[in-house]
Amino acid sequence: MSSSTPSYAAVLRAPHARRTFGAALLGRLSYGIVPLSLTLASAGATGSYATAGTAVAGFALAVSVLSPVRARLIDRYGPRRALPPMALAYALVLGALALLTARHGVPAAPLVVLALAAGAFPPPLGPVMRTLWSDLVPDRRLLQRAYSLDTVAEELLFVTGPLLAGLIAALVGPAAGVAVGAGLVLAGTFALVSSPVARSQTGAAGETADPVENGPTPRRSRGGSFGGLGRPVVLSAGIGTCLGALGLLLVAFAARRHEAPAAAWAEAALSAGSAVGGLVYGSRSWRVPGRVRLPVLTAALAAPLAVAGAAPGLYALAAVVGVAGLFVAPAMTTAYLLAEESAAPGARTRAGAWVNTAFNAGSSIGMAAAGRLIGRLPLAWCFATAAALPLILALVALARRARGEEPIRRARCEEPTRRARPEEG
Structure with a gap:
């Protein structure tokens, strides 16, 4: 081909x-x-x-x-x-x-x-x-x-x-x-x-300077806390928090209907949706930059989960979770791509590891938080709370991106001979 x-x-x-x-x-x-x-x-x-x-x-x-x-x-x-x-x-x-x-x-x-x-x-x-x-x-x-x-x-x-x-x-x-x-x-x-x-x-053991002393250093600084490696790490943590809480919330949802083992079907729907979404996403060429795609995918993942607790039964819940799953692998794929682009040549493995660490840490925090919320809030509100963090992070990232577009466009108009490197991805 x-x-x-x-x-x-x-x-x-x-x-x-x-x-x-x-x-x-x-x-x-x-x-x-x-x-x-x-x-x-x-x-x-x-x-x-x-x-x-x-x-x-x-x-x-x-x-x-x-x-x-x-x-x-x-x-x-x-x-x-x-x-x-x-x-x-x-x-x-x-x-x-x-x-x-x-x-x-x-x-x-x-x-x-x-x-x-x-x-x-x-x-x-x-x-x-x-x-x-x-x-x-x-x-x-x-x-x-x-x-x-x-x-x-x-x-x-x-x-x-x-x-x-x-x-x-x-x-x-x-x-x-x-x-x-x-x-x-x-x-x-x-x-x-x-x-x-x-x-x-x-x-890089033979190099005179280690490009990263206390963590991965961005190859191209974009400014702000969401610049460089910040955006994929922070949004991965938000996704992990949501999905970590979801695992426990699915069990609680099924247990309240005296069908606790059936929670596995919802988990399977999440994984199946992620696999399908990841394969479809990877087969497409995208003109929208990865720094825009990642918060959009994060919001698309979290939005269905925010209302999943209102599902009338387990089959409906599994369907909603499956829709959310369509965006899990695409979001993480984009996070890894952005991390790879942002890392210095001698820090690419660490960049990917920071995304992994952020996701896993978020997952642990989300599960612990869900355990404390269940029984204190209605279950539907627990689902909405779990989805709130990635939604907020995604909206903040998009807002920061939108505020940063005007200076970029103005700079390009003032310097027509400088050709910006397109963001690939």
């Missing part, structure tokens, strides 16, 4: 793309399996859901907080040097957790400490893969499709991962799921770093 009509097939036909992407997906499947396996194994080993919750929360917190640190190591030393030690350390701690939780009567302290340690080492395969995509497919139109494909695939991994974890727990035991997660991350990481495109990434 010609470059004028790029497609997903063209993305996968790029040299080394299938090999590199497949390796990254294999390793990232671990991140879909481990959380549920660790929860089930911890609860079975200690006999306490409170202890299991503490261990898994500590694991998730360490993963999120230290994600930019691990990404910084990737940017500095390159994937080939930085990823294998992380994968080995992560797999070893997971192996220790699998051995510990394979028996009963386990004390809480060593379990929580090991879970925290495991969260310190997961190799950032998602941000690394998104960095490699920009080298595999330098054409910006193909890059949008690559990011869409990556986001949709990741969404599906986090749907199939828990299903596999449940199957392993039923057939062998939950501790085996933790061990399988360790094996997957090792296999995927070493396959990824053996790819020629990963071997070509040497990092």
